[in-house]
Amino acid sequence: MHPDWSELAQQIKSWGLELGFGQVGICDTDLQAEEPRLQAWLDAGFHGEMEWMASHGMKRARPAELVPGTLRVISVRMDYLPEDAAFASNLADPDSAYISRYALGRDYHKLIRSRLKQLGEKIQSYVGPYGFRPFVDSAPVLERPLAAKAGLGWQGKHSLLLNRDAGSLFFLGELFVDLPLPVDTQANDSCGNCVACITICPTQAIVAPYTVDARRCVSYLTIELQSDIPEPLRPLLGNRIYGCDDCQLVCPVNQAADVSAEADFQRRPVWLNKTLIELWQWTEDEFLRFTEGSAIRRIGYERWLRNIAVALGNAPFSQKTVDALQQRSGSVSDLVQRHLDWALVQHRAKQQKLQWQQQNLLTRQTERLVRVIQKGLPDHA
Structure with missing residues (x-):
């Protein structure tokens, strides 16, 4: 039946x-x-x-x-x-x-x-x-x-x-x-x-x-x-x-x-x-320990670092980030190194842009100060 x-x-x-x-x-x-x-x-x-x-x-x-x-x-x-x-x-x-x-x-x-x-x-x-x-x-x-x-x-x-x-x-x-x-x-x-x-x-x-x-x-x-x-x-x-x-x-x-x-x-x-820097500084043993039973472990430690290197490259410029990247340079796989190098290039460009902006701001402030001083001087000065 x-x-x-x-x-x-x-x-x-x-x-x-x-x-x-x-x-x-x-x-x-x-x-x-x-x-x-x-x-x-x-x-x-x-x-x-x-x-x-x-x-x-x-x-x-x-x-x-x-x-x-x-x-x-x-x-x-x-x-x-x-x-x-x-x-x-x-x-x-x-x-x-x-x-x-x-x-x-x-x-x-x-x-x-x-x-x-x-x-x-x-x-x-x-x-x-x-x-x-x-x-x-x-x-x-x-x-x-x-x-x-x-x-x-x-x-x-x-x-x-x-x-x-x-x-x-x-x-x-x-x-x-x-x-x-x-x-x-x-x-x-x-x-x-x-x-x-x-x-x-x-x-x-x-x-x-x-x-x-x-x-x-x-x-x-x-x-x-x-x-x-x-x-x-x-x-x-x-x-x-x-x-x-x-x-x-x-x-x-x-x-x-x-x-x-x-x-x-x-x-x-x-x-x-x-933070990205915290995870970037994990050792492989720490990665395996903290991702035990997690879907994240499937990408492995190398691609984990590859991904974080890219994210660090996208982060705002800071010397702390640059130092963290440089500390691992030369001690990672070729795959990670290529992304690490890219991240450092991004930060150099951001640093240069920041320096230019600061210099430009200083120049404008100086010019403004000169105009104020000149405006306040006597006619015969």
């Missing part, structure tokens, strides 16, 4: 909420409509150095090829907005280090995958042995189109998933199953005429609505890119050393974002009020 699939679908959603997910939806595996868009994006080279985006061909859009027998995808979201909603306040301080909000707590991959596995096991207790497999950024999966099909939201013009009640500050995960569950209704695009995300992007990486050139995206440049950050883009990174939230911060839908109750996603104390 077959289970009541509709009843099971409702039970799955209830279990999902109990496990800490903000929402659970179900969809089929048909992503044919996404294949031309995916191919065009790859053909344009927008994936940059992320060769894994192209290496699986169209399998990314074909869940049943990735996991044979898959009939449905259970898509989940888990909110990560902290109780401290002022997490982005240091973006305006060029001497502080800005880290994308999602990375300030525990690495979400293992946590969500564990919860998905538990969800799969709960389903198994209901239907008996069946095929299931959880994914969290761990395989070629088009998670956003799947989540949209499952009714979790719509893809915004910045390509992230948006939800009317939760904004975009959440993680996604998927559970592939071989069960003929009823599917949910896909959400409609609700961005309207808004282009706030396109306008705010510091590197203009959103080259068209719904299309991101990853090669220009700050998140790609600071996390995925393994080689040199292109020089023309370095000044645009500002103090962002790991990821970027600008398109989410400006999005009006995020005014309704849910606060996360997940303790692991709250900001770790180590990231509170950290």
Whole structure:
């Protein structure tokens, strides 16, 4: 006797909420409509150095090829907005280090995958042995189109998933199953005429609505890119050393974002009020210790220093910053050294400009003083 699939679908959603997910939806595996868009994006080279985006061909859009027998995808979201909603306040301080909000707590991959596995096991207790497999950024999966099909939201013009009640500050995960569950209704695009995300992007990486050139995206440049950050883009990174939230911060839908109750996603104390110089001076052992269990560790110590060198180059001139850069010169990898040298060039230029401005100010003050003195002298002087 077959289970009541509709009843099971409702039970799955209830279990999902109990496990800490903000929402659970179900969809089929048909992503044919996404294949031309995916191919065009790859053909344009927008994936940059992320060769894994192209290496699986169209399998990314074909869940049943990735996991044979898959009939449905259970898509989940888990909110990560902290109780401290002022997490982005240091973006305006060029001497502080800005880290994308999602990375300030525990690495979400293992946590969500564990919860998905538990969800799969709960389903198994209901239907008996069946095929299931959880994914969290761990395989070629088009998670956003799947989540949209499952009714979790719509893809915004910045390509992230948006939800009317939760904004975009959440993680996604998927559970592939071989069960003929009823599917949910896909959400409609609700961005309207808004282009706030396109306008705010510091590197203009959103080259068209719904299309991101990853090669220009700050998140790609600071996390995925393994080689040199292109020089023309370095000044645009500002103090962002790991990821970027600008398109989410400006999005009006995020005014309704849910606060996360997940303790692991709250900001770790180590990231509170950290200056660029403090982080630049970390040893590799300190980097590994302080980033244990964090998504930040995935970029490694070398790219960590590369990113901070760029941010230091973008900071206002100070002798303290120059000294900190020079103290590490010659003791870092070639990759870091190239960015360190660039940062020093920026500070020399800023110092010269500052000196010129000070000299110009002194000259104007002197000229003004001379005019005052001359005006006050007797006619026969």
